[in-house]
Amino acid sequence: KAGVTQTPRYLIKTRGQQVTLSCSPISGHRSVSWYQQTPGQGLQFLFEYFSETQRNKGNFPGRFSGRQFSNSRSEMNVSTLELGDSALYLCASSSALTGGETQYFGPGTRLLVL
Amino acid sequence: AQSVTQLDSHVSVSEGTPVLLRCNYSSSYSPSLFWYVQHPNKGLQLLLKYTSAATLVKGINGFEAEFKKSETSFHLTKPSAHMSDAAEYFCVVSEKGPRGSTLGRLYFGRGTQLTVWP
Numbered sequence: 001k002a003g004v005t006q007t008p009r010y011l012i013k014t015r016g017q018q019v020t021l022s023c024s025p026i027s028g029h030r031s032v033s034w035y036q037q038t039p040g041q042g043l044q045f046l047f048e049y050f051s052e053t054q055r056n057k058g059n060f061p062g063r064f065s066g067r068q069f070s071n072s073r074s075e076m077n078v079s080t081l082e083l084g085d086s087a088l089y090l091c092a093s094s095s096a097l098t099g100g101e102t103q104y105f106g107p108g109t110r111l112l113v114l
Numbered sequence: 115a116q117s118v119t120q121l122d123s124h125v126s127v128s129e130g131t132p133v134l135l136r137c138n139y140s141s142s143y144s145p146s147l148f149w150y151v152q153h154p155n156k157g158l159q160l161l162l163k164y165t166s167a168a169t170l171v172k173g174i175n176g177f178e179a180e181f182k183k184s185e186t187s188f189h190l191t192k193p194s195a196h197m198s199d200a201a202e203y204f205c206v207v208s209e210k211g212p213r214g215s216t217l218g219r220l221y222f223g224r225g226t227q228l229t230v231w232p
């Protein structure tokens with residue numbers, strides 16, 4: 001079974017621009033969570049989607065948003081990029097059939113904001 | 115509320131010697147605990163998980179962890195380190211609701227960088 005895939009893998013943007021990152025979960029997984037990883041703050045939870053509904057949200061500004069499609073693929077969007085948004089963005093999927101809590105991570109999208 | 119504290123930011127061992135990575139947790143409800151590993155420029159790989167079954171959990175690549183409720187600890191061990199074990203390790207607790215339902219959010223420790231010397 002294919003793992004979690006994320007596109008693109010690398011991205012360079014300038015301040016003020018917006019960006020959209022994509023995540024395809026493991027086949028059959030309906031929950032997708034997003035995390036931001038930075039050297040200063042570590043790994044922080046952004047939000048979680050299940051069956052196209054946001055179920056949980058972390059403490060990030062409204063510039064960070066996401067959505068999930070009927071095929072469980074998810075996108076996250078960051079508007080009005082700031083230098084501090086430079087990070088590795090990881091998505092993870094999980095399945096209620098395997099306990100729901102175990103999350104399987106993709107390779108991440110590394111975003112650099114100049 | 116859930117939180118995780120990894121007691122060492124860096125651990126160095128020689129190849130063939132034991133590895134101990136320490137983790138303490140805080141959780142309002144019966145916790146589910148995990149260890150993940152991250153190799154450079156890679157995503158997170160699940161090493162093992164504890165979900166209220168046996169307190170000694172065996173994972174991949176010879177790693178194991180012991181859940182100790184009285185000490186609120188979940189330390190990761192390996193009897194003999196290998197060069198390929200060099201990576202960053204994260205102790206993680208899962209957020210649960212009042213009725214034990216999964217809320218889809220993981221809380222990560224700050225990570226322990228493991229260096230293995232030849």
